[in-house]
Amino acid sequence: MIMTVTRTAILYFVVIICMRIMGKRQVGELQPSELVITILISELASIPMQDLNRPVSSGVIAILVLVLLELIVSALTLKSDIFRKIFEGKSAVIIQNGVIDQKVMKKLRVTIDDLLEGLRQAGNFSIEKVNYAVMETNGRISVQLKEDFDTATRQDMNIKSKSEGLPKVLISDGKIASEVFKNEAKKQLKEKGLKLSQVFLMTKNDLGEYFIVRKEK
Amino acid sequence: MKRLYFALGIFVIIFAVIFCGTMEIEKAHSDMKTSFSSLQKSVEKGESEKAEALAEKLESKWVDYEKKLSLFVNHAEVCEIGVAVSTIKPLIKAKQFGDVLAEIKKAQTLLCHLVNIENIKN
Numbered sequence: 331m332i333m334t335v336t337r338t339a340i341l342y343f344v345v346i347i348c349m350r351i352m353g354k355r356q357v358g359e360l361q362p363s364e365l366v367i368t369i370l371i372s373e374l375a376s377i378p379m380q381d382l383n384r385p386v387s388s389g390v391i392a393i394l395v396l397v398l399l400e401l402i403v404s405a406l407t408l409k410s411d412i413f414r415k416i417f418e419g420k421s422a423v424i425i426q427n428g429v430i431d432q433k434v435m436k437k438l439r440v441t442i443d444d445l446l447e448g449l450r451q452a453g454n455f456s457i458e459k460v461n462y463a464v465m466e467t468n469g470r471i472s473v474q475l476k477e478d479f480d481t482a483t484r485q486d487m488n489i490k491s492k493s494e495g496l497p498k499v500l501i502s503d504g505k506i507a508s509e510v511f512k513n514e515a516k517k518q519l520k521e522k523g524l525k526l527s528q529v530f531l532m533t534k535n536d537l538g539e540y541f542i543v544r545k546e547k
Numbered sequence: 548m549k550r551l552y553f554a555l556g557i558f559v560i561i562f563a564v565i566f567c568g569t570m571e572i573e574k575a576h577s578d579m580k581t582s583f584s585s586l587q588k589s590v591e592k593g594e595s596e597k598a599e600a601l602a603e604k605l606e607s608k609w610v611d612y613e614k615k616l617s618l619f620v621n622h623a624e625v626c627e628i629g630v631a632v633s634t635i636k637p638l639i640k641a642k643q644f645g646d647v648l649a650e651i652k653k654a655q656t657l658l659c660h661l662v663n664i665e666n667i668k669n
Contacts, residue, residue: 351550351553351557382622383621383622383623384621384622385617385618385619385620385621385622386618387564387568387618387619388619388621390564391561391564391565394557394560394561395561397557398554398557398558398561401550401551401553401554401557402554404550405550405551405554
């Protein structure tokens, strides 16, 4: 039992480190090669965890070889178009100028239900509003709406605005986030008549606006 | 660039583990092979006292190798050789020399199998 716990702990840390080395990606955003590597790593890690007859090194080495291959493949795909096409595939245009390309759909083995689902997930419930739909290499569908249905931007409406920038956290869970903001945060608390312990979150944007969330009692 | 260093680091780790594993297996194989053949000779000559001493030495030697080899190869295969080696001494004491030779042959075959698993030519 102790060996199982030890092996599991070793493999857990090895897998975590390997996944960190491979980079940040959500499961839904994985490229085909990354998905294969992820599945294989989980399989390889589970075998020496359960089978005490196998040395931990056999699992660790197999995982490391996969990570090494993944790093090599990602470096090659970064440098070469050919490798990128081989390992990641190519995106395909399913709807072009509002017309569904049924040949592409057949080639990709995408049903009309899959397409409608993909469009809905992209926030579009009416196919007639879609100008372009592209099936990305990770299986997601990107959508461009027809001009008439596209959201108007501030630029379209000639509205000038200042950027709020990235809000800075001054107080987080009753504690001052950084010594740099200490005086500023205290001044704001005094103005609002609040104690530090009463504040759950205080942020400040580039326009000098403060946002305060009080702690629940 | 950071990933390149990680890749190099991983490559070094893989190479080091494979090199250490292969060297350890080769060392155990050649060392045990010599011990097995000298034991076999004394058993065939009927020198039971000498054979007993050699069997004891062989057993303690294998215990050391077993610990190291378990890091690199399947424990079941290493354990099987250990069982064969540990039965040699009691069989010599019981003067069952035919069985002793059979156990030596079994252990040698299992050891060769262990080497062959890690041999890239297979």
